[in-house]
Amino acid sequence: MFPKDFVWGCATASYQIEGAVKEDGRGASIWDIFSHTPGKIMNSDTGDAACDHYHHYPEDIQLMKTLGLKAYRFSIAWPRIIPDGNGQINESGIAFYDSLVDKLLEAGITPYPTLYHWDMPQALDEKGGWLNRESADWFANYTDVITRALGDRVKNWMTFNEPYCIAYLSYHEGVHAPGHKHVSYREANQALHHFYLAHGKAIPIIHANSSASKAGIVLSLSPVHAVTDSEADKAAAVRVDGKTNRWLADPLFKGAYPADRLALLGADGPDIQAGDMEIISTPMDFLGVNYYFRTVVGDDPNSPFVEKARYVDLPDVPRTDMGWEIYPEGLREILTWVQQEYNPPEIYMTENGCAVPDEVTAEGVVHDPPRSAYLKAHVAAAAAAVEQGACLKGYFAWSLLDNFEWAFGYDRRFGITYVDYPTQKRTPKDSFYTYQAIIRNNGLVE
Ligand code: IFM
Numbered sequence: 510m511f512p513k514d515f516v517w518g519c520a521t522a523s524y525q526i527e528g529a530v531k532e533d534g535r536g537a538s539i540w541d542i543f544s545h546t547p548g549k550i551m552n553s554d555t556g557d558a559a560c561d562h563y564h565h566y567p568e569d570i571q572l573m574k575t576l577g578l579k580a581y582r583f584s585i586a587w588p589r590i591i592p593d594g595n596g597q598i599n600e601s602g603i604a605f606y607d608s609l610v611d612k613l614l615e616a617g618i619t620p621y622p623t624l625y626h627w628d629m630p631q632a633l634d635e636k637g638g639w640l641n642r643e644s645a646d647w648f649a650n651y652t653d654v655i656t657r658a659l660g661d662r663v664k665n666w667m668t669f670n671e672p673y674c675i676a677y678l679s680y681h682e683g684v685h686a687p688g689h690k691h692v693s694y695r696e697a698n699q700a701l702h703h704f705y706l707a708h709g710k711a712i713p714i715i716h717a718n719s720s721a722s723k724a725g726i727v728l729s730l731s732p733v734h735a736v737t738d739s740e741a742d743k744a745a746a747v748r749v750d751g752k753t754n755r756w757l758a759d760p761l762f763k764g765a766y767p768a769d770r771l772a773l774l775g776a777d778g779p780d781i782q783a784g785d786m787e788i789i790s791t792p793m794d795f796l797g798v799n800y801y802f803r804t805v806v807g808d809d810p811n812s813p814f815v816e817k818a819r820y821v822d823l824p825d826v827p828r829t830d831m832g833w834e835i836y837p838e839g840l841r842e843i844l845t846w847v848q849q850e851y852n853p854p855e856i857y858m859t860e861n862g863c864a865v866p867d868e869v870t871a872e873g874v875v876h877d878p879p880r881s882a883y884l885k886a887h888v889a890a891a892a893a894a895v896e897q898g899a900c901l902k903g904y905f906a907w908s909l910l911d912n913f914e915w916a917f918g919y920d921r922r923f924g925i926t927y928v929d930y931p932t933q934k935r936t937p938k939d940s941f942y943t944y945q946a947i948i949r950n951n952g953l954v955e
Contacts, residue, residue, distance in 0.1 A: 516903025518580035522626035525912035529563035533601035536592025538628035543686030554918025584626035594630030639700035648707035660719030676701040702779035709788035727797030741808035764790035797859030830864035837886040844894035862907035881943035
C-alpha cells in the first residue's frame, strides 16, 4: 500500500495548455513554427489558444482543489522567460509563473515544474538547437534565471521531459518540432548528448538557487517484450530495450552509454568530449518515470534501422484511442526494473493516463469508464511495485485537462477534465471523481 505522505498529482505541459503564445513578451517556440507548418498537425491544429490556461489558471487551480490534489506538475515555457532563449529576461513571463506558484501554494498544492517540455525558443533552433553544443550553456543560463526567481518557493524541479521524444521524435522520425527526419540516429544521439549535458549542468544550479530542493529528470520508459520465445526475437527485444530504455537511463546513472547499442550505432554514436559523462551522471535526487504502454518486438533483418526489429501490434488486446496497448502490469515491471538496475534515491510516476474519445452528454456530463478503469488498474500496479520495493513517492495522472496532443492536435483527449475548446468550458469527467476517490483513499478504490 502507499505511504501516508504519498504525493498524488496531475501533470500538464506549457505548450499543450497555456495558449497566449503572443502575450506579455513571450517569444516564438519551435512548436509555434512546427504547428503552423502545413501537414504537420492533425486538422491543422495549433497551440495558439490551447486551454487558455494562461488566463484560466485560477479556475484550473480550483479544479485541482476540488480534486484534492497534493501536487501539480506543469512545465515552464522557456520563451516566456527568455524570448530569444539566451538574452533579455522577460519579467512578465516570470510574473505568470510567480503567480501560478503562489496560488498553488495558497491552495495547499505543491508545485513540481519541468524546465523543458519541448518548447525551445525558435531563435535557438536557428542557431542549431540541441545539435549545437552551446545549447547546454543556453539551458544552464535559463535554469539559473528561473530557479533564482522561483527557487524560494519551488522545491521540486524536473529538468527534461521524455528524452526519448526530444531525441527520436524530433531528430529522427521528424514528427515533432523541429521535424528532422533521418534513417540514421546520428542527429538524435548528438542532440540527446547535448541536452543531457544541459541536464547535468542544471542540477547544481538548481541546488544552489533553491535551497533544500530536489532535482531530477523524467524518462518515458517501456518494458520491451519479444513477440515469441525464439532466440532471434529475444535478441531483438534486447536491442530495442537498448534504444528505448538503457540508452536513456544508463548515461544518467552509470555514466556511460550502453556498450551493445554503441556498437550497433558505430559512427552514428554521439561525439563525447572528456568530462562529458561525469557531467551527465551528476547525481539526482529522484527519477521521474512516465509509463503508457509496453513494447512488443520481433527480429527483422530487413529493417533499415540498426535494431533490426519490427514493432508488433498484438491482436485482441485492449487499446486506448492512441492505439496504445493497455497493459498495467508493465508499470509494475518498469518500476521494479528501474529500482533494481539504477537504484535512484526516489522515483515518481510523473505521467500515466489514456486517450478516450469522450463526449459531453445532453445532461452535460462525460462518462469515461475506460479511463476510470485505466487509472484504477495502473494505481494497483503502482501499489504492487511499492510492495516489491520500488521507492515510489508519488503518482501524477496525465492529464488534468484535455489538451494539445502534439502531432494529433486536439483530436485525442487525455484529460480527466473535458475542455470544450471554443468556449473553454471545463467539465470534470467521471474519471475525475474516480481519481478524487483514489486520492481520498490514498490508493485503491472499488
Ligand atoms: O501528451 C504527452 C506529453 O506531453 C508527454 N508524455 C506523453 C503524453 C501523451 O502522449
